[in-house]
Amino acid sequence: MAIEVRVPTVLRKHTAGERRVSGQADDLRGLIDDLGARHNGLRSALVADDGSLHRFINVYVNDEDVRFIKGIDTPLSDGDVVSILPAVAGG
């Protein structure tokens, strides 16, 4: 299953400058493992030692924040778009 992953500027050092990469997995945990195996340093940039997503990272599946779906266990299907964005302030 092909999942499109959008990578923010700060993480492109791990993807040879690519803003879009693709991965194969049936949930977010699997996707991060898959990406980590091919893009050195990406996994530790996204996931803390306890296995949860880093506090300053937001991950969206088809625009929805996974923290409000099933977190790192959020299921994925073919054609889903996963976006990674740094947390920013407004106001």
Added chain:
Amino acid sequence: MLLSDPALAIGDTPLVRVAALTPANYEIYLKLEGNNPTGSIKDRVALYLIEDAERKGAIGQGSRIVEPTSGNTGIALAALCVSRGYKLTCVMPENTSSERRTLLELYGADIVFSPANEGSNGAVRLAKEMAADDEDFYMPFQYGNQANVRAHYETTGPEIISDLPDVGAVVAGLGTGGTLTGVGRRLKEHNPAIKIIAAEPEYGDLVYGLRNLDEGFVPPIFDPSLLDGRIKVDSQRSLAATRALAQNAGVFAGVSTGAALSVAQRMCTPDRLPEGTKIVVISADGGWKYLSTGAYDAGDTSKLAEDLAETVWA
């Protein structure tokens, strides 16, 4: 309505139904915060921040105030500082609309720009440094001050309940998290079944900055446990919805209103909200302060959205 002071005109904003932009079997209402005296929801927050500081004795005649802002909070604070005799310095990313600069200068505020490539978090960093280096500065710090949340818990939330007691969902933009936290807390006390949804702006690369992720920022006052969902909206969709709002409902709103409206429209399916649900969308401001960005110009909307993507619009 006769009032003895402009600050008394803050709040009690209209809640208007926009049937033309609502999918069948749902109701969407906009709370028009652009009707506040300086044109945004931040008038509520600024008043609470200033009155909180006065009550604590932290500021008085002639005090100097510094605050990081993407614009609206600064403008609202600046207007209040005029009549109360405070000197305001706003720290703002340089990639904000020119109207913000014009208005702040008109109100007599000083502006310190933070670098575009640090994104909006750069303004927070710089204002904190300035406050730490100069003890004379008072920093209300909207991102960490419970007075921000209280403004919405005590005013925005109760107004929604009073106008629409059977509200089923609220959608608001995520900036400081003050609106979502204050309104969310108040509405869930009224009815725990009410869904609170965040519409998060998605910008172009520039706004996110080039810095290390460990320098990311989650506002301390933001309580995500009150949220039922968080959906990001890019400049393209926000702009399309904002323009449709003007063209089909006659409402001229800021770009973040389009973001929240498009999230509300997305929620209008039975697997997300039961049919018949009344959804309130917080319209944080009017469109006036974004005219110079070209967002409302005639032309190819996708091209306009591309230019807008590098401007902080929430």
